[in-house]
Amino acid sequence: NNSKGTIDQCTITNNKELGIFIINNSKPVIRNNYFANNSYGVSVRYGIQIFDSDPNINNNSLFGNNIDCGKNTNAKIESNSLFEATISSYGIHSRPDIINNIINNTKIESSYEGIYCGGGSRPNVLNNIINSKTTGIYCLESYAIIKNNTITGCTEGSGGIYSHSS
Numbered sequence: 001n002n003s004k005g006t007i008d009q010c011t012i013t014n015n016k017e018l019g020i021f022i023i024n025n026s027k028p029v030i031r032n033n034y035f036a037n038n039s040y041g042v043s044v045r046y047g048i049q050i051f052d053s054d055p056n057i058n059n060n061s062l063f064g065n066n067i068d069c070g071k072n073t074n075a076k077i078e079s080n081s082l083f084e085a086t087i088s089s090y091g092i093h094s095r096p097d098i099i100n101n102i103i104n105n106t107k108i109e110s111s112y113e114g115i116y117c118g119g120g121s122r123p124n125v126l127n128n129i130i131n132s133k134t135t136g137i138y139c140l141e142s143y144a145i146i147k148n149n150t151i152t153g154c155t156e157g158s159g160g161i162y163s164h165s166s
Contacts, residue, residue: 008032012047019047019065026053036063047082050075054096069096071119077101097124105132113138113162114151125149139163 047065134157
């Protein structure tokens with residue numbers, strides 16, 4: 001509860017569950033880490049999963065993992081590189097600020113969005129580079145501000161930016 005520590009320059013790989021799980025009003029700084037092949041369940045892989053907390057996540061490399069910010073989360077996700085999010089995964093699912101990230105979500109098994117904003121969220125999605133097989137930025141019932149993003153490679157799904165009830 002209420003953790004405010006720093007996770008810096010760690011390698012977090014091949015864990016049965018999550019790479020990092022943050023809950024209960026925590027405010028950690030997560031920076032300069034490498035995440036790969038951390039599984040949660042059979043087909044969903046998370047590098048970092050967050051609920052009810054406000055972390056600062058920056059300068060991390062995630063391979064085959066993603067960043068999932070659930071309810072009551074106001075994280076700042078900045079300058080991260082995400083590559084090949086896997087089956088049933090998206091690059092970043094978020095309610096916070098998403099700034100200056102590189103999301104290369106083009107692996108054949110990857111079937112979801114580069115950035116997903118939903119559930120009444122109000123994120124700022126700024127200056128990201130997204131190469132996604134399906135949809136670059138998907139907004140469902142959110143109030144996102146989307147500015148200065150580069151989105152390429154959306155050959156399936158809804159295309160570059162999809163907004164529904166937003």
